[in-house]
Amino acid sequence: MEKVTSLASEKGLVLFSKSSCCMCYAVKILFQELGVTPMVHEIDQDPEGWEMEKALKRLGCNGPVPAIFIGGKLVGSTNEVMSLHLSGGLLPMLKPYQTLC
């Protein structure tokens, strides 16, 4: 779906979420701890939310939320982000987008 891909490329770190999803909340907290601020799209508050959800599923995201895009590319859902983080691969990817605080 174009909307999804275009939104995903808008910013370096993009997160598709649902406002009611607690796992999405957990991922948001993680990014906060890592010093990054993703662009968050709450698809349950988007009129095209249902299509966006289907699109994310088609892209291979098994949440379908949370769905994380770094540099326009799909990283995955919670599983993938956690694995990446523990293996030490997440921080290097986030480095360009880390806000200095």
Add this chain to the structure above:
Amino acid sequence: MPFSNLPLLVYIYQIWEEEGIEAIETWNVGEQQELEGDEESKLSIALDINSTCAKVAFFIISKSMNSPTPQFVPSRLGIYEPIHQIGIWGENFKSNGNPNTSTSVIVEVDNKLENESETTSHEMLTASNTYEQEASKPIDKIQRRLAQNREAARKSRLRKKAYVQQLENSRLKLIQLEQELQRARQQGLYMGGVLEGSHIGFSGTVNSGIAAFEMEYGRWVDVQHRQICELRTTLNAHISDIELRILVESGIGHYFELFRMKSTVAKADVFYVISGVWKTSAERFFSWIGGFRPSELLKVLVPQLDPLTEQQILEVCNLKQSCQQAEDALSQGMEKLQETVSSTVAGGPVDEVSYIPQVATAMEKLEALVSFVNQADHLRQETLQQMSRILTTRQAARGLLALGEYFHRLRALSTLWATRPPEPSLP
């Protein structure tokens, strides 16, 4: 000598713990004694137990001889035969010191000679023929018999030791089983709550899912224990890294198996997994989203892994940090879920009878609990995976041993705690 008045031909042995048998009192060979009066109908000897020394007077009580002859002809040496087959256990003897009580003795008989025990009293009865012959046997034969008796008693003590050990093991096993039973009961009570208002079919599936998990988990713990023992022995021996790697892989795989099992039962009943009722009490104390904390795992492992290279120290440090961050994120997500469910259940007017909408909505939200349990297990799995990558084979083996031993000790702690003596009640 308390027995001196008893017209009885027996040998009394005193058995000391860990010492040989000594025959402390024997009648002279050739001496005949006659039974008097109604003592002919039963033979018994007062038992002298000196509890402070744990020595036990050993005696044989024979049932009444049906022989009408007053002369108690069974030879003393004839009685040797059963003695050398018999060992005793002091605690089986209870006596009121009354020489005339015909308490029967529980005697242990050598296995191979067990079927002869039936014949020994028979031998005594019919030993009259042999008596005359026996009386003329040389002294060294008596010595040999004494030695045989010492040996028999020694064997008996060893058997006793083994039996007591077995009893102790059975006792521990019984305690464990009782605990499991209590856990199952708790789960049964808990299941009672779940069953309210749910379909019979569904609850049947839930029940069987949990029952299956309980059984599998029991087996998992047994295998875990075996693997730990194997790791311990192989680490002390010097086997090749390749062989050690196999053990490490199977050890890690075993944990992954647990996560798979948990994932299955979480689909059936996520509350069951989170409650930790399937674990021992001490393990439950440390429970975080249905299992151990990954950061806790690292805390247990790392001190056991010295020496680590600089590179390893750095990587472990990074792993610790990312683990902690991931844990915090999931913990906060769980808190958010609690808040959400709580506010959903509490929401809506309370002065209306119907609460179905609130409860139904809450049900949807609770689905998220399954993904949290899965994520927590995923975190545990990743932590183990990363440690396995960072460490050498030998270090990983030591780490697995340390981890397994830690949980084993927690389980032992639970058992010990459950069986601690009750607090004395206030007067």
